[in-house]
Amino acid sequence: MKKKFLIPIITFSIVLFQYSAATDFPQEKSEYWKAGVAKVLIIPVQSMWMAGYGDRKHESEGILVDLWAKALALEDANGNKAVLVTTDLLGFPKNMSDNIRNRLKTEYGLSKAQVILSGSHTHSGPVLRKSLYNFYPLDAEQLDKIERYSSWLEDHIVALVGNALKSMKPVEIYAQNGVTRFQVNRRNNNEAKLHLQTELKGPNDYAVPVLKVVSVSGDLIAIAFGYACHNTVLNIYEWSGDYAGFAQIELEKTYPGATALFFEGAGADQNPLPRRTIPLAQQYGEELAASVKRVLKEDMRKLPPTLATEYSEIDLPFANPPTIEELKRIAEEPSESQKKWAANLLESIAGDKSLLKSYPWYPCQVWKVGNQPIMILGGELVVEYAIKLKQIFGLDTFVIGYSNDLMAYIPSVTIIKEGGYEGESSQWGYGLPGVWSESIESLILQELIKLAEEAGIPQSIVK
Helix, strand or coil: CHHHHHHHHHHHHHHHHHHHHHHHHHHHHCCCEEEEEEEEECCCCCCCCECCCCCCCCCCCCECCCCEEEEEEEECCCCCEEEEEEECCCCCCHHHHHHHHHHHHHHHCCCHHHEEEEECCECCCECCCCCCHHHCCCCHHHHHHHHHHHHHHHHHHHHHHHHHHHCCEEEEEEEEEEECCCEEECCCCCHHHHHHCCCCCCCCCCEEEEEEEEECCCCEEEEEEEECCCECCCCCCCECCHHHHHHHHHHHHHCCCCEEEEEECCCCCEEECCCCCHHHHHHHHHHHHHHHHHHHHCCCEEECCCEEEEEEEEEEEECCCCCHHHHHHHCCCCCHHHHHHHHHHHHHHHCCCCCCCEEEEEEEEEEEECCEEEEEECCEECHHHHHHHHHHHCCCCEEECCECCCCCEECCHHHHHHCHHHHHHHHHHHCCCCCECCCHHHHHHHHHHHHHHHHCCCCCCCC
């Protein structure tokens, strides 16, 4: 009798084991994210013209701080992927961004929604192809250097993303906002008289968004963090990531084996003040790093392994373009950037090319990393966008500017009405045919609301 029951009992035990293993596996899989990081040096091998300032007199003269491109690849429990690329560069012009993202689609199957190409907006990096040429006195030799470096950079960014994807392993991801206060609203505070002021005027956004990526064995492998402030402490002739470069160095020194990635927030009208010395750049970098360290030591929100990514490009209209008579008058102005701007537009008109009435490629992007909303926009984004997006989606929202396409300043309605550099004259440097229409703010916010809804991000009105 015992032998008759022996085989059924053993068989039943095997079935139970197999069933248990089959049901346990998906539960174990859904518990963790996967993440991979990679980094590559992107310092030019030769002297080049430096990006960001129109008053430099010659090419670069050495290295203060290494320039890096870094990638953080994420994969949720369902296999959905996304990659954040951060760089010590002014920002990616559309031609290069499109080239890189098209190659990432071909080689790794990544859509535009799944990729963020972010620039720290350091003004101590190299000029890139077709980016702000009106600012610089570039001859044929310098243009050739820019072209060759830009092509080299595209190759290395694509390879960088591939390396990050190859290195993915199970991790946990946490999010939280810190705070630091060295940004100063440059439109509302006079830099030359700052030492006489007893209070600073806003608006401002002092948040320091932080993502912490930890392996299942407890090792810190990546820190992605941001701040809404121009990366413009330095205007010297040595390559550097400015304050953001020093912040990344400090964090990677404090946490050996971890990769620190900086992304620029909505800091187009925010400056680090006072500025113009290397010790100040180091001080601000250490202040920013200290804010990140504090957040890493505190309880952070653990993000469930679910990922949603959305992307679109919208049409932003210009106000009335200049007339031929206005362009001819501007072409006689003393400003070299204005002269180049007017001459280029007159050449386009003479060549039977009508001036653009709008910019039809403005990139809007939304990521939902677990329950962490991240709003990503192109151009030099002013701080009011961050303030309004946080009013709509909650104070924990991360806002990233300077991503995917650096085509212009993106001013608020208030700044467009006020004029000044961010609202008006910066368009000359970028080569655009006129100022933005006041409608762009509502168009951008409406598009992000739509994308957020598609990504499953609820609105959380903050009063």
